[in-house]
Amino acid sequence: MSIMSYNGAAIVAMAGKDCVAIASDRRFGVQAQTVSMDFQKIFPMGERLMVGLAGLATDVQTVSERLRFKMNMYKLREERDIEPVTFMHMISNLLYEKRFGPYFCEPVIAGIDKHGKPFISSTDLIGCPMTPGNFVVAGTCSEQLYGMCEALYVPDLGPEDLFETISQSLLNAQDRDALAGWGAVVHVITKDQVITRTLKSRMD
Amino acid sequence: PFLWYTGKSATMALAAAAPPAGMSDYGAVQHRFSPYSFNGGTIVAVAGDDFAVVAGDTRLSEGYEILTRDSSKCYKMSDRTMIASTGFHGDVTTLTRLLGSRMELYKHRHNKVMSSPALAQMLSNTLYYRRFFPYYAHCVVGGLDNEGKGCVFSYDPVGSYEREFYRAAGSGASLLQPLLDNQLGFKNMQGVTKDPLTVDKATKLIRDVMVGASERDIYTGDALEMNIITKDGIRKEIIPLRRD
Numbered sequence: 014m015s016i017m018s019y020n021g022a023a024i025v026a027m028a029g030k031d032c033v034a035i036a037s038d039r040r041f042g043v044q045a046q047t048v049s050m051d052f053q054k055i056f057p058m059g060e061r062l063m064v065g066l067a068g069l070a071t072d073v074q075t076v077s078e079r080l081r082f083k084m085n086m087y088k089l090r091e092e093r094d095i096e097p098v099t100f101m102h103m104i105s106n107l108l109y110e111k112r113f114g115p116y117f118c119e120p121v122i123a124g125i126d127k128h129g130k131p132f133i134s135s136t137d138l139i140g141c142p143m144t145p146g147n148f149v150v151a152g153t154c155s156e157q158l159y160g161m162c163e164a165l166y167v168p169d170l171g172p173e174d175l176f177e178t179i180s181q182s183l184l185n186a187q188d189r190d191a192l193a194g195w196g197a198v199v200h201v202i203t204k205d206q207v208i209t210r211t212l213k214s215r216m217d
Numbered sequence: 218p219f220l221w222y223t224g225k226s227a228t229m230a231l232a233a234a235a236p237p238a239g240m241s242d243y244g245a246v247q248h249r250f251s252p253y254s255f256n257g258g259t260i261v262a263v264a265g266d267d268f269a270v271v272a273g274d275t276r277l278s279e280g281y282e283i284l285t286r287d288s289s290k291c292y293k294m295s296d297r298t299m300i301a302s303t304g305f306h307g308d309v310t311t312l313t314r315l316l317g318s319r320m321e322l323y324k325h326r327h328n329k330v331m332s333s334p335a336l337a338q339m340l341s342n343t344l345y346y347r348r349f350f351p352y353y354a355h356c357v358v359g360g361l362d363n364e365g366k367g368c369v370f371s372y373d374p375v376g377s378y379e380r381e382f383y384r385a386a387g388s389g390a391s392l393l394q395p396l397l398d399n400q401l402g403f404k405n406m407q408g409v410t411k412d413p414l415t416v417d418k419a420t421k422l423i424r425d426v427m428v429g430a431s432e433r434d435i436y437t438g439d440a441l442e443m444n445i446i447t448k449d450g451i452r453k454e455i456i457p458l459r460r461d
Binding site: 108154156157159160161164165181184185186188189214 | 253258389391392393394395396398399404405406425426428429430
């Protein structure tokens, strides 16, 4: 029994032309038993920044709440929104503080910086950051997600095409994982707005 | 752990002689011989209306080392059937050698070449024969059935098998299989016309998925060998992949 596959998750983020998308499944389960089909795994951290958390559900909730606190303090002190790359360093530091007793969660960050440039990144459970530029994946079906993204991704997609690409990547990958699924949520972030869509998928 | 002479008292020396905390021995463990090894690699087979494609990469690895860059994982059983097998190379070669012999015997006894469904059943029986010391081999059979239609059979290491239209197996299987579901099974796609599969589409798709797998799976790469099985015989295509 692995701690990272106790609850199950599928999170993916992709970068397009002046837009980013981040998507997750909605299942909350305890090993084989599904408990809820509307569990939130992606949390907004500003108007153009979102973070998705995969891994142990209790740590997903704890880390998101700790981040919400740090974000609020940042906003009060700095009187401005946080930049995505700064936020990535903030998460990295938060996780590495627990280096020898870590939070069992892997974050995925997606946002647009103040110049309108798309930013995506992920870290491992102890905070090592990775900024690949095309797509990042996390969760129990990360291999399936890598396969789908590698095949479907092309650079510089517009918001609608990016939505289609990220949705197909997530849906088909989570259908090959018993612990992830039961619907999906997709957020597409552009300079002006965030469009959130909920997808119906195989409910098993 | 050695007993370093530090010049301290005898009691300290005794304490240092005990196994370190948390270890019940001195770190001396008898290493059991493992009869298996993992040689990596990814295979895929796709069935169309009148053809089948059996493909695999050609890398053989052990741990982080590459043993060879051109070891085929696809074994021809007859003009209409091929087996692709990956896992422990020793068991793969033995298994295919055994099946090849059995096919020869069948041909001489019954004066006809063994059909794909018959071979599929025989492979299942052969694998289950070793139920309690299995062949560490994930197999996929591809070929033409008795009516000339393409068929794919996939196996677990102890012989459980099923006829399908497409299947990926091996170290990169989890990367390939979802895309095959999407493009060949039309899963999660609404309102698309389900065109019948052509050889061209199948080979393009296999090439794309294997290129993707070589990017992310360390055991997959070097070259892709595709075998297209039609009523006219078996055509082989070799495409280079990433060598890193």
